[in-house]
Amino acid sequence: MTSAVAARVLGVEVPDAGPVFLAALALHILAGLVAVVTGTVAALARKRRGRHPRAGTAFLTAVAVIVATATVMAAIRWQHNRHLLAVAAVTAALAATGWTARRRRWQRWMLWHGVAMSGAFVAVLTGFYVDNGPQLPVWNRLPPLAFWFLPAAVGVPLTWRALVRNGAMPGRRTR
Numbered sequence: 001m002t003s004a005v006a007a008r009v010l011g012v013e014v015p016d017a018g019p020v021f022l023a024a025l026a027l028h029i030l031a032g033l034v035a036v037v038t039g040t041v042a043a044l045a046r047k048r049r050g051r052h053p054r055a056g057t058a059f060l061t062a063v064a065v066i067v068a069t070a071t072v073m074a075a076i077r078w079q080h081n082r083h084l085l086a087v088a089a090v091t092a093a094l095a096a097t098g099w100t101a102r103r104r105r106w107q108r109w110m111l112w113h114g115v116a117m118s119g120a121f122v123a124v125l126t127g128f129y130v131d132n133g134p135q136l137p138v139w140n141r142l143p144p145l146a147f148w149f150l151p152a153a154v155g156v157p158l159t160w161r162a163l164v165r166n167g168a169m170p171g172r173r174t175r
Contacts, residue, residue: 021073056117070085073085084130087126108168133147
């Protein structure tokens with residue numbers, strides 16, 4: 001297997017690691033796009049039956065595909081992708097925790113669900129920026145640690161606000 005660059009697609013280097021890697025990468029990109037869109041829809045939708053749970057289910061499915069394809073890509077290019085497999089594993093653990101908290105109605109389940117699902121969404125974005133940030137306009141001017149921490153720096157305050165507004169924080173009331 002070679003780590004040579006096969007092509008540049010929209011300015012992003014695509015490694016030449018064989019057809020299995022490229023197929024996994026294509027599916028990974030598609031699942032990542034689905035996760036970002038459906039995660040955004042779930043986050044912005046009213047927290048009731050309908051749009052929120054449908055978007056959340058699609059987000060969970062996309063995360064499962066992201067983890068599966070990240071596993072394949074890491075197996076093929078371990079040195080280059082092992083950190084992304086770790087991000088995918090964290091994403092899956094957070095998404096599973098959020099889903100389980102909701103399904104089993106843990107004590108303070110809304111807090112657990114909101115924090116875990118938001119964390120999974122932030123982790124999806126983190127994986128994208130860690131892998132692609134150095135090749136993106138504007139982002140390529142940032143220090144490498146920024147790719148790891150900027151998604152959380154934006155996501156944590158937004159999550160806090162959503163938890164307060166939806167009554168998930170202890171001692172808070174829904175507006």
